[in-house]
Amino acid sequence: MPSLYEWYRNDEVVSDESTHFIENVNRLDSGEYNCTATNEFYDNTNSSGHDVAYLDVQYPPSVKDGQIVCKEGDAITLTCEVDANPAPSSYTWTKDERELSSESSYNIPAVDRSDSGDYICTATNVYMTAQKRVIVVRLKLTSSVSMILYLVMIWTGSNT
Known part of the structure; x- marks a missing residue:
């Protein structure tokens, strides 16, 4: 056998x-x-x-881009979800080339207009550095702001 x-x-x-x-x-x-x-x-x-x-x-980090839609006053957390082995040894969150945090997540306790824009999470392990772009977009408006924008658009449209 x-x-x-x-x-x-x-x-x-x-x-x-x-x-x-x-x-x-x-x-x-x-x-x-x-x-x-x-x-x-x-x-x-x-x-x-x-x-x-x-x-x-073992392999280098890979990250996905993301988008968060929120309204002014919302609390949001940007999380850098990374697939890597070994796990990243460092993280850096930046906005407009300014460093915000060295953690895997970044909290914004109350979003305002100045928080809109591109946030970049950089994750690094022994093999490579990878970046994730999160776009924070404020699209949800309160009803009073929506009404004002609507009236302005009608007024502008009637002058053409």
């Missing part, structure tokens, strides 16, 4: 070869790997003492 092999990643069979080869390793290949072998003299498939190898695939 020839030897039979099974390679597992996170308790799921990934190969039945004596050697498991991963071509073009990516972040989804991370996990615990172990192999079982069976032949006519030995069967270790039911053994609990398997040697386990852990594959830790």
